[in-house]
Amino acid sequence: MSTIVTKAHELILGSLNKDIAVDATCGNGYDTLFLLEHFKIVYAFDIQELAIKRTRAKTEGFENLYLINDDFKRINQYVKEADAIMFNLGYLPGSDRKVRTFAHNSFEAILKAYEILNSGGIMTTACYTGHEGGLEEFKKIKEALNSKGITYNIYDEFQNRDFLIEIRK
Numbered sequence: 001m002s003t004i005v006t007k008a009h010e011l012i013l014g015s016l017n018k019d020i021a022v023d024a025t026c027g028n029g030y031d032t033l034f035l036l037e038h039f040k041i042v043y044a045f046d047i048q049e050l051a052i053k054r055t056r057a058k059t060e061g062f063e064n065l066y067l068i069n070d071d072f073k074r075i076n077q078y079v080k081e082a083d084a085i086m087f088n089l090g091y092l093p094g095s096d097r098k099v100r101t102f103a104h105n106s107f108e109a110i111l112k113a114y115e116i117l118n119s120g121g122i123m124t125t126a127c128y129t130g131h132e133g134g135l136e137e138f139k140k141i142k143e144a145l146n147s148k149g150i151t152y153n154i155y156d157e158f159q160n161r162d163f164l165i166e167i168r169k
C-alpha cells in the first residue's frame with residue numbers, strides 16, 4: 001500500500017512540464033525536496049517560520065528555491081504560473097497543533113492555486129480527516145470545487161482516513 005505522500009509524488013510526476021512547482025505547505029521540507037529534484041524552480045510557502053527554517057535546512061545547496069513565509073491564500077501574489085502544486089494540509093509534525101490549515105481558508109487558497117496552474121499541470125491536496133477539523137476541511141474543499149465546476153479525482157486507499165485530491169488542468 002502506498003502512503004498518501006508517495007501517491008501524491010507519483011501523481012505530481014505526471015505533469016506535462018517540469019518547469020515551476022509550488023509546495024503550498026512546506027512543513028518539514030520533504031515535499032519541497034522532492035519537487036526540487038524534479039522541477040527547475042520551486043516556490044515553497046508556510047505560515048510558520050519554524051517550517052521555513054526546517055525546509056531551508058533540508059534543502060541546503062539548492063539555488064532554485066524561493067522560500068516564502070506567508071499564508072498560502074496569497075499564493076498568486078508571488079507565483080504567476082505553475083506546472084505542479086502540492087497542498088499537504090494539517091499541522092507541522094512535532095510542533096504546535098493549533099497552527100494548522102482550516103476549512104475556512106484552505107479551499108480559497110486551492111481555488112487561487114487552480115487559477116495559476118498551467119494546462120497539463122497537476123495539483124494534489126492531502127487531507128487528513130482523522131485530525132481535528134480535517135473532515136470539515138475535506139468536505140469544504142470538495143464543495144468549493146463542485147461549485148466552480150472543477151473536476152477532480154479522490155484517492156482513498158490510505159490508512160487513517162486520509163484522502164488525496166488530484167486536480168488536472
Ligand SMILES: C[S@@+](CC[C@H](N)C(=O)[O-])C[C@H]1O[C@@H](n2cnc3c(N)ncnc32)[C@H](O)[C@@H]1O
Nearest residue numbers: 025026027028029030031047071072092100101
Ligand atoms: C502537514 S504539514 C506539511 C508537510 C510538508 N509538506 C512536508 O513535506 O513536511 C502542514 C503545514 O501547513 C502549514 N500551514 C498551516 N496553515 C497554513 C497557511 N494558511 N498557509 C501556509 N501554510 C500553512 C503548517 O504550518 C504546516 O507546516
